[in-house]
Amino acid sequence: METPRRDPAGPNVDALPPxxxxxILEAAKKVAALLKAGDHxxxxxxxxxxxxxxxxxxxxxxxxxCVLPEDTEAVTATLxxxxxxxxxxxxxxxxxxxxxxxxxxxxxxxxxxxxNRELLDRAEVxxxxxxxxxxxxxxxxxxxxxxxFTEHYCDFGAVLPIARTLREKIDWSRVRRECAAAPMPDAxxxxxxxxxxxxxxxxxxxxxxxxxxxxHGDSA
Numbered sequence: 737m738e739t740p741r742r743d744p745a746g747p748n749v750d751a752l753p754p755x756x757x758x759x760i761l762e763a764a765k766k767v768a769a770l771l772k773a774g775d776h777x778x779x780x781x782x783x784x785x786x787x788x789x790x791x792x793x794x795x796x797x798x799x800x801x802c803v804l805p806e807d808t809e810a811v812t813a814t815l816x817x818x819x820x821x822x823x824x825x826x827x828x829x830x831x832x833x834x835x836x837x838x839x840x841x842x843x844x845x846x847x848x849x850x851x852n853r854e855l856l857d858r859a860e861v862x863x864x865x866x867x868x869x870x871x872x873x874x875x876x877x878x879x880x881x882x883x884x885f886t887e888h889y890c891d892f893g894a895v896l897p898i899a900r901t902l903r904e905k906i907d908w909s910r911v912r913r914e915c916a917a918a919p920m921p922d923a924x925x926x927x928x929x930x931x932x933x934x935x936x937x938x939x940x941x942x943x944x945x946x947x948x949x950x951x952h953g954d955s956a
Contacts, residue, residue, distance in 0.1 A: 756838065760784060760795040761865050763835040767799065767815070768869040774814035778803045779859035779870040781843060781877065788862045788871045791901045798839035802851045802872060805844040847883035874905035882911070885920035892924055899924075900933055908934050 764784045771778045780788060782800030787793055803811050808831060812822040815833055822833045822842070829845035844851050859870035872880075881895045899906070915921035928934045 755794070757793070757795040759836045760797075760799055760838050761787075763838040763840055764799045764864055764869075765867040766835050767801065767820075767833070767840050768864070768867060770814055770818050770820075771801065771803075771811065772869065774810070776803060776807055776811050776814065777853065777856050778811075779856050779872045780864065781846075781872045781880070782841070784864065785871045785877055786898050786902070788864050789860075789874050789877070789902055789905060792897050798841055799835070800841045800843055802843050802846065802856065804853070804856070805850050808842070808844055811842060846880045874902045875907045875910055878902070878906055879911055879914055882915045882921035882924060883918065885918070885924070887920075890920050892927060895924065896927075896931075896933075899928055903933055912937060 761784070764780060768778075768780065779785075779802045780800070781802045783792075783795050783797055784799055787795060812831065815822050820833050820835055820840075822831050825832050829843065831842040831844075833840040833842065846855070855872070855876060856870065858873045858876060860873055861868055862871045864871070878895070878899060881898065911921075912925065916925060925934070929936045
């Protein structure tokens, strides 16, 4: 008796998550338009910001915006006036909202430090599906990801495509200055060197400050 053939596409197709990219981009555009109309200082962050810089194009998570801590009440009022609910989750470093059925995070603390004007002033105005908005600089995006690494969460695989894709836009000297003292980011930088994504740091350069900071060079 012949064994019935299984459709190889059936179960696998059903297991695939739905493509949320269009809805996430629509949410990003809508909330950015409200923040611009409210004259708030802000910048797109997270995966949508990486997408805006030319990074990986499939989005499956939420929309992130950085805002100043002192502006959270005004931002909440602006979104509430447009019919968007804003609430405080258990985490004390962001507010949450929803738009187009997608989660929207309003972050006022990144990498254990308050969002400040210097961070937002470094943002680059980019087009996100025809809507121009300030987007966190690629260097700041990577630093934020690296400084979020802990012993309990250290997903190099999630950050590696970002480092590869955006490497020409990233100030690697600054990344090393700000991150290499922490063990997890330092290990990630070493991985990038071994994968030839970035060049090893040169030792002994007077312009680099402390010659031993974050280096994995071939020192004797």
